[in-house]
Amino acid sequence: MKPIFLAAGLLVTLSSCHLTDEKLPYIGESETVTKIVDGKKVTEREYPAIPAFSFVNQDGKTITQDDFKDKIYVTDFFFVTCPTICPIMKKNMLTVYEAYKDSHDVRILSHTIDPDHDTPTVLKQYANDMGVAGNMWQFVTGDREKIYDIGENHYLVTASKDSTAPGGYIHSGAFVLIDKEKHIRGMYDGTTLEGTQKLIQDIDVLRREYE
Template sequence: MRSIQLLVCLIILATFSGCSSADVKLPYLGEPEMARKVVDGKQVEEQVYPTIPDFSFTNQYGETVTQKDVSGKIYVADFFFVTCPTICPIMKKNLLNVYKMYKDNPDIRILSHTIDPDHDTPAVLKQYAQDMGVTGKMWQFVTGDREKIYDIGENHYLVTAGKDSTAPGGYMHSGAFVLIDKEKHIRGMYDGTTVDGTQKLIRDINVLRKEYE
């Protein structure tokens, strides 16, 4: 059911992609639930979309990163591992363009989660970031408890993230970039292995920014 809902949302997003940022708002992704609330003294039902839950990971500087660090921010999340022999180098090259575009914007963040925490220690992640020319805390590479990373990836960011002995490098993960709004809702998913997907992410970040003006 979740996959059907996601597909419908992506189709809606694609349908309106030709509109200007002033004409359309991004959809909410994920399986909504009905919630009751009181409006003008009357009980009404409304759809409530899932949000990214609280988390606690460690970044490339050895610092704890929690939901508070992206509170009130628009951010992009993805999953990778340093020794990935397949799509990760392409994804990081594409995401580097996003970083360069928004690195001086205090309202935009990038959060990359390693799915190989045994190897990808903070020191390894710091060297990885330095090799890419990434400085500061706009783009944070995080590690932590393996099961918590897998859980937040698959059950909340709606991507594949986990060990797979049959996959190149021993891990299977999605090539998606996930766009999160300031209220922790997923507002878009993009093919991080393509230039077109990355450009659409950049366009939709700007659309989302308009919602807060």
């Protein structure tokens, strides 16, 4: 029986190493760049990064990329009066919030796509109604076109006004996982429990990359 136990122990060890070494993929088209590093020419692949941004949060404060420095964060797009997928998305995002609300390195960034209605005051009430406190989860509003641009061209999700859609807007149900270098490392179905649980698993995988 001893060889069987030894084999089982080796399998557990190898499985643990595999989990520790696991890394998430990068999402987006990469490009090959050549740099000079320590006096030597180095060619490597670079992945697109989320550009600088500036929005206003539920407390009326300006939020920029600097507020997410050295943070992993999850982002999504919604609007307060959304009659379709937003309620379930926010219920699922609350699960993420509860899992990481005391963590120093994880944040959530939710963008409204209806800035005319969703003022900081409205967003504050929305956050309060969900029991969200502190600065871990930021709800932001701002210039409509800038919100749509960063959503569709950088986070790679749908975010736009559409008079034919319920509520007058159309947006993706995706939760997007961003690493500390502002690269997209995962996209998840925020309308399902399975997608939300996979996101939480992958946040832990990503956190291990920085240990």
